[in-house]
Amino acid sequence: MMSTIRVRIFYPADPVGIVPGGIDTFIRGIVKWAPEDIEFSLVGMTTDPVARPVGRWTRCSVGRREFDFFPAVWVANAGDRSYVPLSLRYTAAVALAPQAVYQDFDIVELHRIEPGLLFGESRPKNAFFHTDYSVIHRATKTDFRWKYLPRIYDLMERKIVRGLSSAWCVSKQFTAVLETRYPASSTMIRYIPTWVDTEVFSPLRDDLRAEQRRRLATTLNIDAAASWIIFVGRLDITKNPELLLSAFGRLVSRGRHIVLLFIGDGVLRAGLEKRVVKEGLSAHVRFLGLRGPAEIATILASADVFALSSTYEGMPMAVLEALGAGLPVATTDVGEVRKVVCPKVNGAISTDQSVEGFSMCLEDVLDNLNHYGGAPAIQAIQPFRPAEVLEPVYQNYRKLSSSFRKQKR
Secondary structure (H helix, E strand, O other): OOOOEEEEEEOOOOOOOOOOOHHHHHHHHHHHOOOOOEEEEEEEEEOOOOOOOOOOOEEEEEOOEEEEEEEEEEOOOOOOOOOOOHHHHHHHHHHOOOHHHHOOOOEEEEOOOHHHHHOOOOOOEEEEEOOOHHHHHOOOOOOOHHHHOHHHHHHHHHHHHHOOOEEEEOOHHHHHHHHHHOHHHHHHEEEOOOOOOOOOOOOOOHHHHHHHHHHHHHHHOOOOOOEEEEEEOOOOOOOOHHHHHHHHHHHHHOOOOEEEEEEOOOOOHHHHHHHHHHOOOOOOEEEEEOOOHHHHHHHHHHOOEEEEOOOOOOOOHHHHHHHHOOOOEEEEOOOOHHHOOOEOOOEEEEOOOOHHHHHHHHHHHHHOHHHHOOHHHHHHOHHHOHHHHHHHHHHHHHHHHHHHHHHHO
16 A cells, blocks of 8 residues: 655645745645645645634645645735745744644655755755745846845755755756755756646637637726737736836837736836826726636636746746747746747747837737747647656655655664
């Protein structure tokens, strides 16, 4: 009989709430696609303290899989950033959590390193690195608060990496960086691509798409005949939505019949909304706020172009999801987007982050919607199906659990 492998994830996520960000999507996927011999529990945050109360275990589900969920903190608006970073508030709350939070599991899993400070025990620790935090040392636009204390972050990262049993990076470039930075740990650092859940993100039939587009146009008071450009993500410095809005405004001034839809929330939203009014774009721009994955998938499949204007990324899940829905992509040249976005095939890539450069990128896609969208977009994400991508992760859990149980004998 196969023994159950118990993995406890420590990250401020609410996997059944409406939370922006690829890490939350990543965690949902790991749980959803896991084989039956792997059991998950999550110590996270809650966006609904009535349904998922702080300080209490709750049984939740994602897809076909159930898991135990313990919210350590409450976040009223998952798109906001507070003066005290959520990662530190969360780590402090977990440190004060009941002893039960630290019992009855085999593997510690981290998606940010800060909670790793709480574990000095012999249980194996597995970590995912979603972001190259060396950006805190660069003159790059970033909203990471560690940019004010980079040396402290470096010391914390060094301590935690040395105590890991395994580590994964969603960027090949950052995998190489970590291997160089920690040569003694290089054999346990591996690359893993992100993926797209094609059960959720797929094209609509033409008749369903037309009907859904008519409904959305009526609801949002926009023109169904216009070309719809869509952004999905946090409205913060990293995602650089100001660049997108500036490039969009330039195209409107040139007479383009276009609409811009922002899905997401964040610290820049209020300023963006003021700019839209000031620049006379109110008839062309809509802020849709936070939406759940199924609703995002439907809106994506109803739109025409996906826009990514980030200053840096790994492999952005939002791009994979848009391609899965059949949308061509206009993007800045960041992270690993070139693995899936092929200029003149399923999108366009701006090689600089200027307004003129990104507006030309958008124009290229808008001029070639019938050529870039549909099959060329969908074909690009075929290697990024979750079951295949995540199988090495599940095998690693089995290996770590087996080693841990042998040590306990």
